[in-house]
Structures are given as C-alpha cells and as structure tokens.
Amino acid sequence: MKKKIYIAGAGGMLGEAFYRIFKDDYEVKCTDKDVNEKWLSFLDFRNFDAYKRDVEAFKPDYLFHLGAYTDLEYCELNLDDTYLTNTTSVENAVFIANNLNIPVLYISTAGIFDGAKDFYDDWDEPNPLGHYARSKYMGERYVRENATRYIICRAGWMMGGGPEKDKKFINKLIKQLANGNRNLNVVNDKDGTPTFTVDFAKNVKLLLEREYWGLYNMVCNGETSRYEVAEELVKILGLDNEVTVSEVSSSYFKDTYFAPRPPSERLINKKLELRNMNIMRDWKIALREYVNDYYADYLKEKNIYPVKEYITL
Numbered sequence: 001m002k003k004k005i006y007i008a009g010a011g012g013m014l015g016e017a018f019y020r021i022f023k024d025d026y027e028v029k030c031t032d033k034d035v036n037e038k039w040l041s042f043l044d045f046r047n048f049d050a051y052k053r054d055v056e057a058f059k060p061d062y063l064f065h066l067g068a069y070t071d072l073e074y075c076e077l078n079l080d081d082t083y084l085t086n087t088t089s090v091e092n093a094v095f096i097a098n099n100l101n102i103p104v105l106y107i108s109t110a111g112i113f114d115g116a117k118d119f120y121d122d123w124d125e126p127n128p129l130g131h132y133a134r135s136k137y138m139g140e141r142y143v144r145e146n147a148t149r150y151i152i153c154r155a156g157w158m159m160g161g162g163p164e165k166d167k168k169f170i171n172k173l174i175k176q177l178a179n180g181n182r183n184l185n186v187v188n189d190k191d192g193t194p195t196f197t198v199d200f201a202k203n204v205k206l207l208l209e210r211e212y213w214g215l216y217n218m219v220c221n222g223e224t225s226r227y228e229v230a231e232e233l234v235k236i237l238g239l240d241n242e243v244t245v246s247e248v249s250s251s252y253f254k255d256t257y258f259a260p261r262p263p264s265e266r267l268i269n270k271k272l273e274l275r276n277m278n279i280m281r282d283w284k285i286a287l288r289e290y291v292n293d294y295y296a297d298y299l300k301e302k303n304i305y306p307v308k309e310y311i312t313l
C-alpha cells in the first residue's frame, strides 16, 4: 500500500515538480484555488473548515502545505490577504496535521534574511524586510514552535514550471527574449541562489523517506547574482552574440519592483551537507536542464532556440 500525501497549493511552479516527483511512489491528492490541471481539485486553504474536511477525508500520511502568494508587490499592497494566505493558513495546516498526528511540510524562503551578511546558513537569524518575507517567516516560526513533526525547507530564487507556470526571473527574461528584446536590463546589486523545483522536490523526498525532520536550507549549489544568472541564460540559449545584458542598479526598477529586497539572500545548505543529504546540483547545471526540459518547444516555436543537443555537464 502506497503512503498518501495531501498537497495543498499544488497548482504553481513548485507544485508541478512535486506532482511529478511524488506521484509514482505515493498516492497524492493535489489541491489549489487555481485548478489548472486535471490532477488538481479545488481547495482554498484560507478556509480552515474546508481545509480540515478535505484533508481528513483523504486520510493522508503527510500534509504538504506548498501554496502562498509569492508576488512581493502584491503582498506589500494587500496585507490582510497576504497574512491570511501566507501565515494563518499555515496555522491551519499545523492544526490539521497535529490533529491527525502526521508530519507537515512547509516551504520557507531565503527572502526572510535582511542581506546584512553575504551568506546565510540554517542557524542564522532571519530579519524580514518586507511583508512577503515577514508573512513567510511568521509561517515558518509557527511550524517550528507548534508542529509535532515537520520539515521546513527554505528555497531561493525558484526556477520551475516552464512557460505556463513560472512567475519568476527566468521566465520573465525568456519572455523578453522571445518577444525580440535584444538588450536585457538586469540588476547588479542582488545576490542569491537559484533553486530548481525538480531538485528541490527530490531532496524533500529524500528527507521525508529518511524521516530527517527539521528545518533545512535547500537551494542549488554555487553562489551567484541576478546579473550572472541572466548572462548564463543568454549563453545557454546560444544568444550571447546577439543579446547584451546591461547592468543597472535596483533603483532602475524602483517603480515596478517597489517591495524591499535584501542585497543578499544567498543560502548555504549547511545542515543538508552535515547530514550528507545534499543532492541539490550546481545552479548552472540545473538552469541548463530547466531550459532544455521545460522551454525547448516554446523557444523553438518562437524561433530563438537552436535546440542544441542536450549537454549533460
């Protein structure tokens, strides 16, 4: 008999990879308020009674609480909805999991740090700057202080989901290139660590199967910056002779991206390393695989990707 996992908020970037990685070895029930796949059903996890009813009816062995609002600007402008979605719904998940005596998984973020240091390990003290980060950190704290058994994984700059689901940096750049833009303006004052959703889901699976409960930083290996990621992407696409990546400071985007962001949100997977559980790959390898696996068809359609042979580094 397969063990059962209830995955809440599974319709986004990370949910796509979790479904893919867990569906064969587990019986999964995936829900979201945006039912954009046939393997999803509707659940708004802000509604405690509905959440509890739906999870209890499925009788899972684990509860994964993946969903959140991840648009920092939306969060700055919609505080009640943000805390309801990113924080009190996490309290819902903990009540439900504790009541069923099952472990809960929560996804936290590298964005909870203030950037006063260049790198953060699992034990550094968070100091969130904006409301997205604060709402996520309050969720993290609630899980740490109240869940009977939990895994919390802190992700960095997410890469996943492909053209339809990726709401973040890589997709924004690829869409600009697909629309014919040959000069990318990219900030030169933001450091962080990309996180490939597929690697992340695999690493969570490993922790779960070993029952290594607790809090873990979980990002791709290697240190980098927004600027370097953009340069690497252009190189992977074979466009380095046609496209320029121009450095700008964050103030260039101050009207569009007005939410506070730390200058560094680089994480180190110290605990994963100490426990010999770090299967996250280098971000450049992960980025190459992400582009090849998720964007080849889209880019071919747009006529900008030479569809080079897939290179295993």
Ligand SMILES: NC(=O)c1ccc[n+]([C@@H]2O[C@H](COP(=O)([O-])OP(=O)(O)OC[C@H]3O[C@@H](n4cnc5c(N)ncnc54)[C@H](OP(=O)(O)O)[C@@H]3O)[C@@H](O)[C@H]2O)c1
Pocket: 008, 009, 010, 011, 012, 013, 014, 015, 031, 032, 033, 034, 043, 044, 045, 046, 065, 066, 067, 068, 069, 070, 085, 089, 107, 108, 109, 110, 136, 154, 155, 156, 157, 158, 165, 167, 168
């Ligand atoms: N994206 C990143 O760079 C990043 C970095 C670090 C950590 N994380 C964390 O990783 C987790 C997964 O994020 P993601 O990148 O996969 O984001 P995503 O693509 O936006 O997916 C999140 C999903 O949750 C759904 N959701 C939001 N409110 C909900 C509710 N009340 N009930 C049910 N579903 C709801 C969203 O639906 P709608 O689209 O309708 O809102 C969306 O389908 C989040 O906890 C996030 O904070 C993300």
